[in-house]
Amino acid sequence: MSDSNHDNLFANPLGKVPGFVFDQAVVDVFPDMISRSVPGYETILSHTGELAYRYVQPNTQCYDLGCSLGASTLAISQRIGGRGAKIIAVDNSNAMLEKCSAIMSKTKSATDIELVNGDICHIEISNASLVVMNFTLQFVPLEQRHSLLEKIYRGLNPSGCLILSEKLNFEPESLNTLLSELHHDFKRAQGYSDLEISQKRDSIENVLVPETLETHIKRIRACGFQSASPWFQCFNFCSLVAIK
Ligand code: GEK
Numbered sequence: 001m002s003d004s005n006h007d008n009l010f011a012n013p014l015g016k017v018p019g020f021v022f023d024q025a026v027v028d029v030f031p032d033m034i035s036r037s038v039p040g041y042e043t044i045l046s047h048t049g050e051l052a053y054r055y056v057q058p059n060t061q062c063y064d065l066g067c068s069l070g071a072s073t074l075a076i077s078q079r080i081g082g083r084g085a086k087i088i089a090v091d092n093s094n095a096m097l098e099k100c101s102a103i104m105s106k107t108k109s110a111t112d113i114e115l116v117n118g119d120i121c122h123i124e125i126s127n128a129s130l131v132v133m134n135f136t137l138q139f140v141p142l143e144q145r146h147s148l149l150e151k152i153y154r155g156l157n158p159s160g161c162l163i164l165s166e167k168l169n170f171e172p173e174s175l176n177t178l179l180s181e182l183h184h185d186f187k188r189a190q191g192y193s194d195l196e197i198s199q200k201r202d203s204i205e206n207v208l209v210p211e212t213l214e215t216h217i218k219r220i221r222a223c224g225f226q227s228a229s230p231w232f233q234c235f236n237f238c239s240l241v242a243i244k
Helices: 024-037 041-055 072-076 092-108 140-157 173-188 192-204 211-221
Strands: 061-065 086-091 114-118 128-134 155-165 227-234 237-243
Touching: 024 041, 024 092, 024 140, 041 072, 041 128, 041 155, 041 227, 041 237, 072 128, 086 092, 092 114, 092 155, 140 155, 140 211, 155 211, 173 192, 192 227, 211 227, 211 237
Parallel strands: 061 086, 061 128, 086 114, 128 155
Antiparallel strands: 155 237, 227 237
16 A cells, blocks of 8 residues: 555644544545554554464354455455455445445455445355454444444354454543653644644544443453453554454
């Protein structure tokens, strides 16, 4: 994805900041946007591949839910070649999937990859040894999150693995403020201005709805997973692994 453009979508004053959507303008800058906005993104991607190497079983399916441009799918495919497993990569943004498809057609993969244009709350999940949701559940309406996790649990084979990466909320509010400020310091160090940071925050509010780590773990366990733990955290960004 080296043809990525620089993200300056929020660089000029926008007046009333519109709600964030995954449209063509976002797609055009997406790799730059996510790598300069999510601390630890590259680590999470490469370890998604490592966890795939451990958990993906022959002749099963892997799901990349909210695949965007396929970065997690590619990290998985690089580590599971020759197992006869298939990756099903799902997103409901047409613009994302179109560019994802162009990227996939230029990339050699030893794994069968199917791109699905659909809502992750409505697709079928079956015969899965790995389900990855890297920074996607946070965009799913709160009231649909439990049933989505239940569906993932049902679709996983015994000992199957869920990787869930999310932006987190913290309690009390003073701790939340501290971790948000550390995140904003990170973004400043990545070259974002105060205006870009504050307009992006306004745009994403009510679109990206973070929850606490405790809420995630409680929900995962309530759906039946035998274990769940963060394996990575940087500021208010975390990646969890859960085993059926
Ligand atoms: C990566 N995982 O690079 N159904 C399908 N797709 C959805 C839904 C939904 N209900 N809601 C949101 N999306 C990727 C990054 S980005 C994270 C994931 C971010 C899609 C949305 O269109 C977008 O492509 C993706 O989820 C979230 O590892 O931008 O912060």
